[in-house]
Each structure stands twice: as C-alpha cells, then as structure tokens.
Amino acid sequence: MLEVFLTDVQNKVQFKDYPGDHPVKFILNFKKIFPSVMELLLPVLPESEDLEQMTWESTTQDFETFKKLLSGWGVIELRLQALSQYKNKKFADQLVKQAQAKRKLYAKEQKKLSTVELDYLLMHEIHALIDAELVELGEKFYLPILRDLWKGQLSAHVLNAKF
Incomplete structure (x- = not known):
C-alpha cells in the first residue's frame, strides 16, 4: 500500500490499486x-530507513495524474496482450520500443514539453x-x-501529438 500525504490539502491517503506487493x-x-x-510522487524516507515504512508526498493534482498514468498503462498492457495473441509477444514488445524511441525524439526536438507531456x-x-x-x-x-x-490537463497540440 502506498501512503501518500497530499501537501495541498494536508491529508493522508492510502492507495492500493497497483500491481504487486511492494x-x-x-x-x-x-x-x-x-x-x-x-x-508526481516524492519519496519520504522514514527515520528508521526501513523501506517498508516509506511514505510519499504529492499534491492532489499530481496524485490524480499519477493514477491516470497507472490506469493508462493498465489499458496499454491489456491491448498489448491482445496484440501478442494476434501477432506475437516480440512484435508487441517492438511496438513499445518504437514508441519509446519516438518519446526520445519528442524530448530532443520539443524541449519545452514537460515530463508528464512526454x-x-x-x-x-x-x-x-x-x-x-x-x-x-x-x-x-x-x-x-x-x-x-x-x-483539460494537456494542451491540444500535445493531446493530438501535432507539433
């Protein structure tokens, strides 16, 4: 479970909706x-330095963005599984590598883009x-x-990947 302190509302939330136990x-x-x-999520090390006790800090908006990325990746994984059934896993993996290369190209050519936009x-x-x-x-x-x-969260040119 992720324990996240939302700094803008001074409230702790517990987030369990992620894969894995750690x-x-x-x-x-x-x-x-x-x-x-x-x-989006800043780690806060406990005094005991026990990573099992680690907490996180964020703002409400950044935490919502994190959750949107997480659910977005879940959809991608489901679609990649479907694609790997249709083609094969190697083909699906290659698509991800292609997309990562395009992300690097955007980062190089569009220097004003934020990390979230990328x-x-x-x-x-x-x-x-x-x-x-x-x-x-x-x-x-x-x-x-x-x-x-x-x-509403990103500009139209980023939403449509038109530069």
Whole structure:
C-alpha cells in the first residue's frame, strides 16, 4: 500500500490499486516507463530507513495524474496482450520500443514539453501503433478515448501529438 500525504490539502491517503506487493519496487519499476512518476510522487524516507515504512508526498493534482498514468498503462498492457495473441509477444514488445524511441525524439526536438507531456505522448504513440494493427480485426480506435481522458490537463497540440 502506498501512503501518500497530499501537501495541498494536508491529508493522508492510502492507495492500493497497483500491481504487486511492494510499493517501493513498484514505483521504481513504474518510473522506468513514466519518468514523471518521480516528479508526481516524492519519496519520504522514514527515520528508521526501513523501506517498508516509506511514505510519499504529492499534491492532489499530481496524485490524480499519477493514477491516470497507472490506469493508462493498465489499458496499454491489456491491448498489448491482445496484440501478442494476434501477432506475437516480440512484435508487441517492438511496438513499445518504437514508441519509446519516438518519446526520445519528442524530448530532443520539443524541449519545452514537460515530463508528464512526454509520458502522455509515449502512451499516445503506443496506442496509435496498436490501433494501426488492431483495426484490421475491427477493433475501435482508442486514441479518441485517450485524448478525452486527458482533455483539460494537456494542451491540444500535445493531446493530438501535432507539433
């Protein structure tokens, strides 16, 4: 369980909706996918230095963004599993690598983008690649749903990945 202190409302919340049993391990692995996680959730080491007692600090808005990234990745994993059944796991993994390369390109070319915007663009690119593959099976495009979920939080040019 993640114990998060929301600094803007001075309130503690407990968050259990993540895979695995070890919150620190989960956060460290999740930040490999979405580097903004370390900006959204700040670790607070306990005096005992026991990582099992670690807590986190965030603002309400940043915590909501974290939860949106987490649920977004869950959808991606489900769609990648479907794609790996249709094609194969190696093909699905290659799509993720393609999207990560595009994220790096955006970071290099669009220096004003925040880490959260770059993380959104990673999701956008993965879904675009999956959509292109699964449309052959009659699967609906997911990108309009993704854009709708993030509307109001990101600018239109980021939502649509148009620069």
